[in-house]
Amino acid sequence: MGGRKSQEKNSKDASAALESGTVIAAHGRHYLVQAGEQKLQCVTRGKKSDVAVGDLIRFKRTSPNQGVVETIDERKTLLYRSDQYKSKLLAANVTQLFIVVATEPGFTDDLVSRALVAAESAGVSAHLILNKTDIVEALPKTRERLQVYARLGYPIHEVSARAEPEQTRAAFMPLLEGQNTILIGQSGMGKSSLINLIIPDADIAVREISAALDTGKHTTTFTRLYQMDENTAIIDSPGFQEFGLYQLSEGMLERAFREFAPYLGHCKFYNCHHLTEPSCAVLEAVKSGEIATMRHQLYAQLLHESSQKLY
């Protein structure tokens, strides 16, 4: 991740004794850091656990394969996950989010839209991956369901990890090149199948990480980063991480729904919440069908949730 050259240059100045690396997995306050060809176990000082997978960090080596995190480089982006009504760090420096959905089993619009809100608010571009196109009976209905996202301008890529592995791999590679991509999806969508196509030795890497971080049986519950080349990485996030959206202000929320944009500033009240106000341009667009009801309902729900935040 990031240019190795700039890391080298930086490490020559003030922080001469520090080395740099990329956080490739996190488990509690234990981090696995890739530094060149080497993987090290790093910890943070004290109780701090503000390091995320994808972070570029400076560490002090304490033994041949261990270190202490000293500083975190400025992040380009930051995604949060939801944890007991709080937002915790999920991944740093992600440039694009791929949401894997499938013809079967069905996906949940609520989760897809929450992921899109997370991406928009973090400044991360979002794509939808429709997997299992070989289940042709369910294809027309699924495409129809995805229309709402296509109309919003989110690219949709159709693949079949099982029936067309080579084509699927070939479709992915140019999309991933030069990007830090996080892959998310509800259980059963085929995310693991896709990761295994893209990273053939992913299983080995996961076992290595799990052993290094001593995650015990939690082998599939941690987020990990696979460095594909110097400028390309892919992050696999287990299950369907519910994104932490509690930290979003009302202003950030309304801007995270890209279809609201033409209407913002056109409501009767300048501080309109777009919930029940008279002469609300957003509500009028919902009524006329220009904004999908499902999307507006989620906006209202997220506004409610962020008002319930615990901190």
Ligand SMILES: Nc1nc2c(ncn2[C@@H]2O[C@H](COP(=O)(O)OP(=O)(O)OP(=O)(O)O)[C@@H](O)[C@H]2O)c(=O)[nH]1
């Ligand atoms: N028909 C079909 N089945 C597929 C395809 N891709 C994956 N599957 C199957 O879908 C099931 C779920 O795939 P996984 O890759 O394990 O899905 P996952 O999203 O990682 O699911 P979890 O491990 O539960 O998070 C498996 O039985 C796969 O063999 C595909 O393109 N077509």
Ligand SMILES: [Zn+2]
């Ligand atoms: Zn309004």
